Amino acid sequence: NKDAVKKKSRLLQINEVCERVWFIEKGSFRGFLRSKGRQKNEWFMKEGDVMFAPLSVYTGEPSEVAIEALEDSVVHSISIRQLELIYQRYLPFNIIGRKLTEEYYMRSLQNADLLRESTIRARYLRFLKLYPDLDERIPALHVASFLGCSEEAFVRVRKKIKRK
Numbered sequence: 001n002k003d004a005v006k007k008k009s010r011l012l013q014i015n016e017v018c019e020r021v022w023f024i025e026k027g028s029f030r031g032f033l034r035s036k037g038r039q040k041n042e043w044f045m046k047e048g049d050v051m052f053a054p055l056s057v058y059t060g061e062p063s064e065v066a067i068e069a070l071e072d073s074v075v076h077s078i079s080i081r082q083l084e085l086i087y088q089r090y091l092p093f094n095i096i097g098r099k100l101t102e103e104y105y106m107r108s109l110q111n112a113d114l115l116r117e118s119t120i121r122a123r124y125l126r127f128l129k130l131y132p133d134l135d136e137r138i139p140a141l142h143v144a145s146f147l148g149c150s151e152e153a154f155v156r157v158r159k160k161i162k163r164k
Helices: 054-059 080-089 093-116 120-130 140-147 151-163
Strands: 002-005 010-012 020-026 028-035 038-046 066-069 073-079
Touching: 020 080, 038 093, 038 140, 073 080, 080 093, 093 120, 120 140, 120 151, 140 151
Parallel strands: none
Antiparallel strands: 002 073, 010 066, 020 073, 028 038, 028 066
C-alpha cells in the first residue's frame, strides 16, 4: 500500500496492536508514549527508514507507543501477515528481517546512550549526530521531550550551540 499521511495523523495509536510495517518515502514521524500524563518521544524516523512498534509486532500485544506524522508524508506499508508469508516463501528475505531487527536494536542502544548523558547540552550534541537532518524539521517541543527536558531549557541550549 502507498498512502499519503497528513501532518499530526497517527498510523498507530497507544493500546492498538501494530499489524503493519511502514517504509517512509517522504516525511518524518515520531514514536511516543504516555508517561505521567505527558507524551514522551521515544524515536524519530525519516525518509528511507522502516518503522513499526517492535514489542507489539513481536508479541502481538497492544503497543505502548503511538506513531505520528510530524510532516505531510508518504509511506508504503505491508501487513505483518504478508511479511511473514514472504519470509516463509522467500528465505533470502529473512536476511532483510534480521537487518531490520539489527537496525532497530542499534537505534535503541544509541537512544539509550544519548539519554545517559548528564547534561542537556551533551544530549543535544549526541542528538545532532544521530539525527543530523532532523533538527530543523522537528518542533523544539518534540526534541525537548526526546531529550528529557523542558522546551525552554532546550531552546536556550540550542541557541548557545548554534551561536558557536
